[in-house]
Amino acid sequence: MFARPVTTFDLVPRRVRVHAVRRLTGSMVRTTFRDAPGADGASGADGVTGSGGTTGAAASSVAALHAPGPDDHVKVFLPDPATGVLHAPTLAPDGGIQRPAGGVSISREMTVRATRTVDGAGEVDVDWVLHAGDGPASAWAAAAREGDEVVLVGPGTSRAVPAGIGRLTLAVDETGLPAAARWSAAVGPGVRVTAIVEIGDDTDEDVVEAELAGADVEILYRSDGPGQLAEAVRSLGTPDDDEYVVALGEAGELVPLRRHLRGLGVGPDLSTVAGYWRRGTVNLDPDAPLDPNDPT
Incomplete structure (x- = not known):
């Protein structure tokens, strides 16, 4: 924890x-x-x-x-x-x-x-x-x-970075990239960082990789369809005991990802999951519930 x-x-x-x-x-x-x-x-x-x-x-x-x-x-x-x-x-x-x-x-x-x-x-x-x-x-x-x-x-x-992280997994879109870059830098060079980033066709891969220097970066393209972030996180398997997961981006895309993490026992003490925007919603509060039907 x-x-x-x-x-x-x-x-x-x-x-x-x-x-x-x-x-x-x-x-x-x-x-x-x-x-x-x-x-x-x-x-x-x-x-x-x-x-x-x-x-x-x-x-x-x-x-x-x-x-x-x-x-x-x-x-x-x-x-x-x-x-x-x-x-x-x-x-x-x-x-x-x-x-x-x-x-x-x-x-x-x-x-x-x-x-x-x-x-x-x-x-x-x-x-x-x-x-x-x-x-x-x-x-x-x-x-x-x-x-x-x-x-x-x-x-x-x-909110500071937790002490004792042995591995960090980041799953974000472009809106979460600035925070992901700061997370990657904050844990230091001794922590393995895996970053999964979903981007649009007009976002330069080189910029993403430069922002996340030192991380193992996997880039997904939004044009390939929805649900990619959740699927990519599923493919990583069960997180390690000292692993922390950060997921930031479009709220609807993160709902199945959080559901998957919960199923693995990865709750709020082992992860940060926040919607930075929501399709059809103007000016989403990043502290608002990710899923209005499941605000916990």
Whole structure:
């Protein structure tokens, strides 16, 4: 059995500006954010609660954004697609986040791919998958340019990598690739990592393999039909006693995969299974039940 230590952070709205845009593949874009003018970095660290208690006050600078867990995510608030105006959320008296009363407020939950400091400036990378249909998030990411502004909120909760993993199995699609890359790096070179990644035809295999450097990577193509992730995991057999399984991606595709793991006795203490999107659903909460008919 494995335990993922949990740390909670104060929620802070951070107004940030696109510093760089990199097209990873035909359907994936990486945006690098730095502080927009006016960010407050004086307090130096977010308030954090964990095994060590609370430390510091919250700062609005990107340099104070902490995302130590491999699948930590932020809520990205985007400009109104009709007007281009960014209606920023504010901090409510109870410590939660309050959307503005007027104007369109669009947000999406996104994995933090990386954080760092460059020449004294904090940076955070977010990778976007450009889904067909030109939804507001995909449209924004596809057109993002240096200087564009958004607001980041979170992470509010961070879950660390469990200690003692001897082997890691990852089963993800493109939306889970940033977290999978962080999981693979976090367990270290002494842990064997098997990564099964389902991609579309416009995703470059070389990018997937580069993101998962050091892992044994198997690539599946979505055009070959549904159910491939679950079938690929079944083909691996029964997990080892010290093996941990991470499955991230389209919620419907992960339901049979989780059912298979349960049948092998691989429950939440030995796995992390989360739907990052769901066909026909706008802005799925990654913490929502994977299967509404079986929310356990």
